[in-house]
Amino acid sequence: MSVFDGLPVWIAVIVAICLVAGAAITFVGTVGLARFPTFYQRIHAPTLGTSFGAFFVIVGSMVFFTALEARPVIHEVLILVFVLITTPVTLMLLARAALYRDRAEGNDVGADMPAAENRSARSDVGDTDQTGL
Amino acid sequence: MSATILVIAILVSQVLLGGAMCLAGWRLLKGPRAQDRVLALDSLYLSGMLLLLTFGIGSGQTIYFEAALVIGLLSFVATAALAKFLMRGEVIE
Amino acid sequence: MRRVFAYPVLWVALFGMWLLLSRSVAPGQLLLAALVSTIGCWAAVAVEAPKSKLRKPALVLKLIGRVLLDVFRSNIAVLQLTVGRRAPRSAFVTIPLELRDPNGLAILACIITATPGSAWINYNARTSTVLVHVLDTGDGIAWGEAVKHSYEALLLEIFE
Known part of the structure; x- marks a missing residue:
């Protein structure tokens, strides 16, 4: 444990709070993944981990290594940027795949909108190859 | 003191x-459908990546950063390919 | 020269990424970073990545601030929802959009999906509507209006 001994206590407290907060948020996110009853509800759960869960753990890591090496260590921010950019893309692809599969099986997902402004959800089954969004 | 806290x-x-x-x-094991398993795999990757970062802090070495970065990128590629496979039945058209 | 600087934002992003990965600002690394990001921008020119003009770059900061605030708020909301006993009233919402710029749409999709509690499912280019799944609709229509007014208006100002 010699690595930690030179650190000031207030830095250790900041790092500890960040780590535990990030890990707890990620954990609650996967609790949602395990608990929610439908797929479209479950897809919201991992975004907790990818937004603030990852943010807190990475900030904790940055603060820790900056204090440890006595110079700014900010390369962890790359992980945060990659995670922030890639997660929406994968979740969107996955949601569209799920929607496509559900509709191919005849489950009319997305047509039961509350107070729907526009009931055009059925008509876009065939044209999923439009903008790649 | 700070060592104990950390x-x-x-x-x-x-x-x-x-x-x-x-x-x-x-x-991932329970499913029930393939998209649930892919979503679970994605968050498994994410938790594993954050776990590696905490290992890095625990050991005081920045080597774990590279591993976490690679896992983060792999999770993107894996999930994107699997989602594409679920939609079309093939990865590259 | 025009081709080299066709994507200034991409160039700066690649430059910063290289320096962060190599963890130094030595002159050699700066040179390599410039080389790598220039080649990357050539690649973007070769694949003809859709290009938009940032008309009001200053508003980007406002957008980032608003997104951070909303992500913070919805994190807390989803945390309460996950731990609490109340079952979420989730629903699909269709929102008509006026935004046409492909990059603007991509950014809007990323914002909506990255915010916990809402996920961008499918965009229909013909009717220019988007299908969004909302984890907990306080009141369904108000949610769509909020997105429209807070984000789409800002993106319209930035890009068009």
Whole structure:
């Protein structure tokens, strides 16, 4: 444990709070993944981990290594940027795949909108190859 | 003092992230459908990546950063390919 | 020269990424970073990545601030929802959009999906509507209006 001994206590407290907060948020996110009853509800759960869960753990890591090496260590921010950019893309692809599969099986997902402004959800089954969004 | 705080915090966060991986693994096994499993795999990757970062803090070495970065990129490629496969039945058209 | 600087934002992003990965600002690394990001921008020119003009770059900061605030708020909301006993009233919402710029749409999709509690499912280019799944609709229509007014208006100002 010699690595930690030179650190000031207030830095250790900041790092500890960040780590535990990030890990707890990620954990609650996967609790949602395990608990929610439908797929479209479950897809919201991992975004907790990818937004603030990852943010807190990475900030904790940055603060820790900056204090440890006595110079700014900010390369962890790359992980945060990659995670922030890639997660929406994968979740969107996955949601569209799920929607496509559900509709191919005849489950009319997305047509039961509350107070729907526009009931055009059925008509876009065939044209999923439009903008790649 | 600071060593005690950090050791306890790292332990707690590792237990939490390990628990997160277990929950994601449970969803991965239970399904019920393929998209649920892919989503669970994605959050398994994420929790594993954050766990590696806490290992990096615990050991005081920045080597773990590279591993975490690679896992983060792999999770993107894997999930994107699997989602594409679910939609079309093939990865490259 | 025009081709080299066709994507200034991409160039700066690649430059910063290289320096962060190599963890130094030595002159050699700066040179390599410039080389790598220039080649990357050539690649973007070769694949003809859709290009938009940032008309009001200053508003980007406002957008980032608003997104951070909303992500913070919805994190807390989803945390309460996950731990609490109340079952979420989730629903699909269709929102008509006026935004046409492909990059603007991509950014809007990323914002909506990255915010916990809402996920961008499918965009229909013909009717220019988007199908969004909302984890907990306080009141369904108000949610769509909020997105429209807070984000789309800002993106319209930035890009068009």
